[in-house]
Amino acid sequence: MNGQLLKVENLTKHYPLGTGFLNKTVPVVRAVEDVSFSVEAGETLCIVGESGCGKSTVARLLMRLVEPTGGRVLIDGTDIAGLKTHELRASRRRMQMVFQDPYSSLNPRLTAGQIITEPVENFERLSRKQRQALAADLLRKVGMRPGMMHRFPSEFSGGQRQRLGIARALALQPSLIIADEAVSALDVSVQAQILNLLLDLQQEMGLAFVFISHDLGVVEHIGHRVAVMYLGRIVELAPCEALFANPVHPYTEALIAAAPVPDPTRVRLEVPVEGEVPSPVNPPSGCAFHPRCPLAVDRCRIEVPPLVPMADGRVVACHVRAPAADTSGRPVAAASSSLTVG
Amino acid sequence: MQMQKLAGNDVLLDVRDLETHFYGEESVTRALGGISFQVRSGETLGVVGESGCGKSVTALSILRLLPKLTARTVGGEIRFHGRDLLKLSPREMRQIRGNRIAMIFQEPMTSLNPVYTVGHQIAEAVQIHTKASRSDAMAKAREMLRLVRIADPERRVNNYPHEMSGGMRQRAMIAMALACSPELLIADEPTTALDVTIQAQILRLIVDLKEHTGTAVMFITHDLGVVAETCQRVIVMYAGRIAEQASVTDLFARPAHPYTQGLMRSVPDRRHGRQRRLPEIPGIVPSLREPIVGCSFAPRCPFAIGICREKTPTLRDIGPGHAAACFRAEEVMGG
Amino acid sequence: MSLLSASAEAAPKGRLQLSGLPRLARRHPLVFIGGGLLALLIILALAAPLYASDPLNLYPFKRLQPLSAEMWLGSDNLGRDVFARTAFGARISLLVGLTSAASTVLTGLLVGIIAGYNRRFDSIAMRIMDGLMSIPTILLALALVSLTGAGIGILIVAITITHTPGTARLVRSVVLGVRERPYVEAALCGGARLPKVLWRHILPSTIPALMIQSANLCASAIMTEAGLSFLGVGVPPEIPSWGNMISSSRLYLPIAPWSVFAPGICLAVTVLAVNLLGDGLRDLFDPRATRRR
Structure with a gap:
């Protein structure tokens, strides 16, 4: 498929608990398990899920801030998992990250200008003049006055700091930005400003986003495609509108139903899903959602459901709602191609 | 005040011109610039606003839990059953706190003691305010845990807070808060730290318990969705003042303050289309260190006219049970 | 509480726009007083030959003389000028104090930063540090002196070896806390090389702790030198240092208290100056503290 920017194949990350010095079998946290997706140029892929579902680990794996246990991350066809440190540095130019916390993600000892131009100075020497011009340019791009470049992070509001975080990510002119809960810490009115900024930047510069969030309202607003994660696995990946209009996986359904809607006339009938997310150290057998799932059948307790492509281009991992082709006889496209349908 | 005439039920808490300052x-910092509102028995009152608007300070002022060295309530009255809480001795206040007015916080871990079991802490709360025996109090603790729908309360009663998940800890906090059957429960962002599916469960629990026990709830949150799902009446706060006060249906159907309107519009909503620019509220929240001349929202307000920059609007009735602090509220509401 | 954070955030207008000593004195009086005092002591030590007589001169007929116009601070048991010896003694004491503090901080910083970033090095280095930590400075100095003879160099080496572990552990704990900070990860994402990340984003965070540490080290080194000289294994007895002055005069304290008090008071003032400077610098380098002003 043309314009495929990022391709993630069977990405897995297990964190060992403790060192395992004496006992041979160390319990592991299965943070990310067999995750595959791709992102095309200019599109926004959202990853949603609740805490502990592995969505932030995916972001860190993409940036290779942590080493994957298995799988591949291909940027323009280059697998970054195999890169040496200096080769990895070059790949950073293609992909940048915006962090969740606008307070701790900016070094309090550096000025705004120093912070946002640093990525460029990692690759080339800038004269004082060039640096100032670059800082002014970046600040303007994120809707701030160039005069602010000499201020320290503590002098900015939360929203302005997040703009600085975005400016820093834009400095290397990447084609993909990973935004890990980038608007979650902000107030609603500020959140709207930042979402608008991201949308504008996408239009102007053709940026692609991997937008990680727990907020379904935001995801629905900004996403082209959405991947829903539960306990380290993708359970459903679908075009945004289709996913919200017609969720297939019972967990997606529960998640959408659980989000509070600012409409007092809507009457909530039932609590969408009981129970809590199980521990990723000892996940349930079979489908990890089965203990909370109203539709669970015996098979769900034994067998991990594969991601099955559906007719409308989505993939779903559910034995009940999306039985694999051989049992249902439903016609399906090849899994690999429909994964990337935008 | 405005609300009293249409309220059939009695006023439980009557806050008048409450002013709280923080001293740097x-x-x-004039955190609260004179706010007045009432909580009626058995109702759920939502208090919404963005960070720094004074919603948490309101709760802490009512319970007199402000940091002693840096903050002081400098004016106003807080009448609970007609008695001014600000005039009570610390000892009298302690008897009201936890017993007749209880509070739950955003992060239950900080308000649960990590070295005691959950059951012990609930029982202790019961024993402080009633003359219950140790075993009766423990029985009450078990009953409360069952009431907040914690599975297997017989076992959970002996759990330490760290052995519970976030959702379960918040349930335990609610159990502890409700153990003495308070007349008013102040919930400060009780579901903000929780996942959506757990949030839905806790919200449902609070709504059900309120119906079951008749406790009035003051629900502080930044999330309009949460307000819509749990509250009967809502106060919208901005820069230490009340911007608007209305029944929840009125507020969402006909917001009369430009700030309320802006807030509602800036929430992504599928009914208004995806991928489009959201209407933003331009500018930033004013600093409460300098005295504000005129309406504190005027610099960000699309409706602002000359008078807005000169005079401070007071909360005035614009419909039955609906009040807004805006000179142009009728026009704002109209379109 | 949301309100407090919001007001703290809106606060800062005052940056270090004005510079110069008056501003430093107003904003950071501790740095000003401590630094000034220390600078004065260093200048007095360096300029000793200009205003004091030869500290090695013996006047056997003028032993244990009280304060006089001729010998401002009296004389000691060998008839040496206490004022001259105190002035020249400052050179040794300050040299030992400042050099051992500097060398300890440098080695501790090096070990600590690498240990904070490299797990394998960490596990080995920290065991060695634990071992070194258990050696008392005085014993090590005694052992080294018995091998090579007394001298300032040996003193500094002994102090450095035994004080490095504490400094290294301190730096390591700061690095471990900072390396997981989002802004450090952001720097890595921006393509920064590890040395640059260490230099620009991690090293500055260790400075406040190191400032306090180095002040403590300096004071403690001066005291250790005094202690070792007191035991007779510091600098040779004829070379004046505050330590061996106190040591050799202690017997005469009842009859010639000035011979002990003069170096003693200087020692106390130096330690005080260094501690004040350390406290002040900690505040200066803490961005949270400066923001409040």
């Missing part, structure tokens, strides 16, 4: 090294 060189400046005074």
Whole structure:
């Protein structure tokens, strides 16, 4: 498929608990398990899920801030998992990250200008003049006055700091930005400003986003495609509108139903899903959602459901709602191609 | 005040012109600039606003839990059953706190003691305010855990807070808060730290318990969705003042303050289309260190006219049970 | 509480726009007083030959003389000028104090930063540090002196070896806390090389702790030198240092208290100056503290 920017194949990350010095079998946290997706140029892929579902680990794996246990991350066809440190540095130019916390993600000892131009100075020497011009340019791009470049992070509001975080990510002119809960810490009115900024930047510069969030309202607003994660696995990946209009996986359904809607006339009938997310150290057998799932059948307790492509281009991992082709006889496209349908 | 005439039920808490200041090294922050509202028995009152608007300070002022060295309530009255809480001795206040007015916080871990079991802490709360025996109090603790729908309360009663998940800890906090059957429960962002599916469960629990026990709830949150799902009446706060006060249906159907309107519009909503620019509220929240001339929202307000920058609007009735602090509220509401 | 964070955030207008000593004195009086005092002591030590007589001169007929116009601070048991010896003694004491503090901080910083970033090095280095930590400075100095003879160099080496572990552990704990900070990860994402990340984003965070540490080290080194000289294994007895002055005069304290008090008071003032400077610098380098002003 043309314009495929990022391709993630069977990405897995297990964190060992403790060192395992004496006992041979160390319990592991299965943070990310067999995750595959791709992102095309200019599109926004959202990853949603609740805490502990592995969505932030995916972001860190993409940036290779942590080493994957298995799988591949291909940027323009280059697998970054195999890169040496200096080769990895070059790949950073293609992909940048915006962090969740606008307070701790900016070094309090550096000025705004120093912070946002640093990525460029990692690759080339800038004269004082060039640096100032670059800082002014970046600040303007994120809707701030160039005069602010000499201020320290503590002098900015939360929203302005997040703009600085975005400016820093834009400095290397990447084609993909990973935004890990980038608007979650902000107030609603500020959140709207930042979402608008991201949308504008996408239009102007053709940026692609991997937008990680727990907020379904935001995801629905900004996403082209959405991947829903539960306990380290993708359970459903679908075009945004289709996913919200017609969720297939019972967990997606529960998640959408659980989000509070600012409409007092809507009457909530039932609590969408009981129970809590199980521990990723000892996940349930079979489908990890089965203990909370109203539709669970015996098979769900034994067998991990594969991601099955559906007719409308989505993939779903559910034995009940999306039985694999051989049992249902439903016609399906090849899994690999429909994964990337935008 | 405005609300009293249409309220059939009695006023439980009557806050009048509450003013709280924070004292910094060189400046005074006017966190609350004189707010008045009432909580009626058995109702759920939502208090919404963005960070720094004074919603948490309101709760802490009512319970007199402000940090002693840096903050002081400098004016107003807080009448609970007609008695001014600000005039009570610390000892009298302690008897009201936890017993007749209880509070739950955003992060239950900080308000649960990590070295005691959950059951022990609930029982202790019961024993402080009633003359219950140790075993009766423990029985009450078990009953409360069952009431907040914690599975297997017989076992959970002996759990330490760290052995519970976030959702379960918040349930335990609610159990502890409700153990003495308070007349008013102040919930400060109780579901903000929780996942959506757990949030839905806790919200449902609070709504059900309120119906079951008749406790009035003051629900502080930044999330309009949460307000819509749990509250009967809502106060919208901005920069230490009440911007608007209305029944929840009125507020969402006909917001009368430009700030309320802006807030509602800036929430992504599928009914208004995806991928489009959201209407933003331009500018930033004013600093409460300098005295504000005129309406504090005027610099960000699309409706602002000359008078807005000169005079401070007071909360005035614009419909039955609906009040807004805006000179142009009728026009705002109209379109 | 949301309100407090919001007001703290809106606060800062005052940056270090004005510079110069008056501003430093107003904003950071501790740095000003401590630094000034220390600078004065260093200048007095360096300029000793200009205003004091030869500290090695013996006047056997003028032993244990009280304060006089001729010998401002009296004389000691060998008839040496206490004022001259105190002035020249400052050179040794300050040299030992400042050099051992500097060398300890440098080695501790090096070990600590690498240990904070490299797990394998960490596990080995920290065991060695634990071992070194258990050696008392005085014993090590005694052992080294018995091998090579007394001298300032040996003193500094002994102090450095035994004080490095504490400094290294301190730096390591700061690095471990900072390396997981989002802004450090952001720097890595921006393509920064590890040395640059260490230099620009991690090293500055260790400075406040190191400032306090180095002040403590300096004071403690001066005291250790005094202690070792007191035991007779510091600098040779004829070379004046505050330590061996106190040591050799202690017997005469009842009859010639000035011979002990003069170096003693200087020692106390130096330690005080260094501690004040350390406290002040900690505040200066803490961005949270400066923001409040």
